[in-house]
Amino acid sequence: MPSLRALPSLRVLPGFLGRPRPPRLLRTRLVLCVLALIAVVAAVIGTVTTISLHSHLYRQLDDQLAEVAVRAAGPGPPGHGAPPDGDRLRFLTMGGQPLGTVGAVAPSGSGGSGRDSGGTKVLRAGISVQDDSAPTGHGVAVEPLPQEQRSALAHAPRDGEPHTAELPGEGTYRVRSVPVDGGTLLVGLPASGVQDTVSTLVVTEVCVACAGLIAAALVGTASVRLALRPLARVAQTATRVSRLPLHEGEVRLRERVPLRDTDPRSEVGQVAAALNRMLGHVGAALAARHESETRVRRFVADASHELRTPLASIRGYAELTRRGREEVGPQTRYALARVEAESERMTDLVEDLLLLARLDAGRPLSRSEVDLSALVVDAVSDSRAAGPDHRWQLDLPDIPVVVPGDAARLRQVLANLLTNARTHTPEGTVVTARLRHVPAAPGLPPPPDGGAPSGTAEIRVEDDGPGIPAEALPVVFERFARADASRSRAQGSTGLGLAIVRAVVAAHGGRVSAHSSPGRTVFTVGLPLGEGRAAAPPTPADDPPDPGGTAPVHERPPGAPPSDCA
Incomplete structure (x- = not known):
């Protein structure tokens, strides 16, 4: 049994393989339904009209064929009596039938099954052609038919009813047999006129139907769009409410x-x-x-x-x-x-x-220029003093990051995050405080005063503790939230620390998020820099001391690992 990989035809059938198709608008579906109905009606009308005209034209052709057959089997010109067998094809030059009329004389009893030296027993066969030099006065002459056309006529039924026969090189004919003295006379009229008329009708119907569908599509689209305008206004109202x-x-x-x-x-x-x-x-x-x-x-x-x-x-x-x-x-x-x-x-x-x-x-909160680098250093220093059994690390940029905000509240945010990491992780846990400047994404609109967007200051507090349970992570910033024993409130916390973090950060126009898995928990705080400077070059007096007694954190070379403050 071949595998699906060996069936290339399945690749072009996404709808049958379970892939959802893109939804269409209601007005599109309505217009398509109307066009489908019009197309079906046009197809039915065109088919019925074509069949009716085809039958009517063939009846006319059969009636004309019967008249020609009567003339061909009747007596000759006045005073001449019945034509001999050798002159049975004289009717082809007498007029009264279209050019291209064929006639053939077959001996009696051949029945279309006898064979002569050429393969079919047909004594004579000819076709009327235009010839202005013909002595008959009608400008018509008789041209003998070749053997393959004579064979096609010989196989025509001899029941006196009109039948369709294909003459090689001449096309479709309606052929009828007429008994005469000593044999059978076959008369045929070309059906090319009927076929041309039917083909012209079909082409006309197709063109008219296509034009009608195009006009219906244009008018239907405009009408449906106009009719659905109230529904569009309802959808717009619902969309505005949803936002x-x-x-x-x-x-x-x-x-x-x-x-x-x-x-x-x-x-x-x-x-x-x-x-x-x-x-x-x-x-x-x-x-x-x-x-x-x-x-x-x-x-x-x-x-x-x-x-x-x-x-x-x-x-x-x-x-x-x-x-x-x-x-x-x-x-x-x-x-x-x-x-x-x-x-x-x-x-x-x-x-x-x-x-x-x-x-x-x-x-409203108080607003001033706050150096986040100094706040992070101070907060980590305080946490190191409160939790000496943890390992504290700093990862700061080479230049201080300055944001507009309330220094006291931002200090409380850092203290709560570090206290949360210290309180709910075991001894020996590595807690890292990171600070970086995230540039504004290209294409953002400038501030209202015309300045350039400067990006975001991002603070991350990361620890390698046991992590936050998955069921507690969505509500970790809620008030009085509690997790299981891995991050319990055994030290008597009020359960409002992270709620205060979210409220203070939101009051500064920032965002806060938490991601946790066993062995890695990260709290991320993003504060807008506004139109302020991302950082200012430090002076030697501005460098705060490292909590672990190492070199100043602002002097850390680019790309160096975080400083260990444990």
């Missing part, structure tokens, strides 16, 4: 299908009216959702703000009691220490919630 950010924030869903396209008497109008009703319900639901979110955010912000003072008081009184002059037992001291620790943790949680509430409310 709206409906998942968060306040959404004013004002998109509606125009009223002129909502006529309930048409199918498109019914669809448009239903879409408008659905958009109204969705808009009401979005407004209710936004109002509920606003109340929740206001409550969180107010509660966080109000909780800061009592929490500070609790911490202060607990510390004051623990450090007082009065003797307290060990259990009381332990309880007071736990109260201070939990109050501090609660304070951090309240501060994080308050920050998220402010960011959700769209409160």
Whole structure:
């Protein structure tokens, strides 16, 4: 059995091999259906007309053939009596039939099956041709037929009915036999006129049908396009709605299908009216959702703000009691220490919630030129001090990367990412902080002020720990998100660190993403450089110290490996 590889014909049949065909527009399908119907109707009409004309012309030819046969078998000219057998072909010169008429005299009893020395028993056979010098006065002469044409006539049936015969070199003939004294007379008329008329009709029908299809395609395309304009406006409205950010924030869903396209008497109008009703319900639901979110955010912000003072008081009184002059037992001291620790943790949680509430409310951040290289170095230094059992590496460009933003919040972003890597990976894990400048892609539009787009500052925090479970990765930036034990919150994290990272980065117009697999987890932060400079040449005084006590990181030669700060 041949394999599919050995069947080249299958390569030209993608539709039969499961590959989906490209979809066609509705107006294209409608026009094609109309054209197919017109083509079928034109084919049926043309076929019926051709068959009818063919039958009618052949009936006329057969009637003419019968008249010629009667004249050929009848008596000769007045006063001459019946023509002898040798003059049976004289009718060919008498007129009354078209040029090219053939006649043949066969002996009685041959029946088309007898054979003479030439292969067929036909005594005489001739064809009428134009000859102005002929003595008959009609300008017609009789030319003998060659042997192959005589053989074709001899095989014609002798039943007195008209039949079609092919004469080599002369074409198609209608032949009829007439009994005469002592034999059979065969008379034939050329059918070329009938065939030419039918062929001309077929060509005319094909041309008219093609012209009609072209005209129908043009008119149908214009008519269908005009009829489907309301449906196109419905699709445009749905497309605009699909591009709206409906998942968060306040959404004013004002998109509606125009009223002129909502006529309930048409199918498109019914669809448009239903879409408008659905958009109204969705808009009401979005407004209710936004109002509920606003109340929740206001409550969180107010509660966080109000909780800061009592929490500070609790911490202060607990510390004051623990450090007082009065003797307290060990259990009381332990309880007071736990109260201070939990109050501090609660304070951090309240501060994080308050920050998220402010960011959700769209409160603007302070803007200044921030050197990300210095921030990364400081953050890695702090993380090294907090987690000496990890190995910390830096990978910085040769020149500092400067972005517009809030330095305190960007420092918090770096601290949260590094703390996340330190907290949820075992001892000995290598954590690398990378910073690089990603140039703007060619072809991007320039900023509104006319400056050139300068690209993006990209920060990556990478570790070779156990990784994030696949089911937890899509929600890793959600608030109070938890993963399994491989990245658990055993150290008492609030679960808001990565949520704050996403909110702060979004407030700076950037993006953040996470990719994880066993042995490699990467958090990527992209911050727009705006129209600012990607980097500025450093001065010796600007070089911060390396966390591991090595040479300044800005002096790392291009292409050198990351510096190990462990």
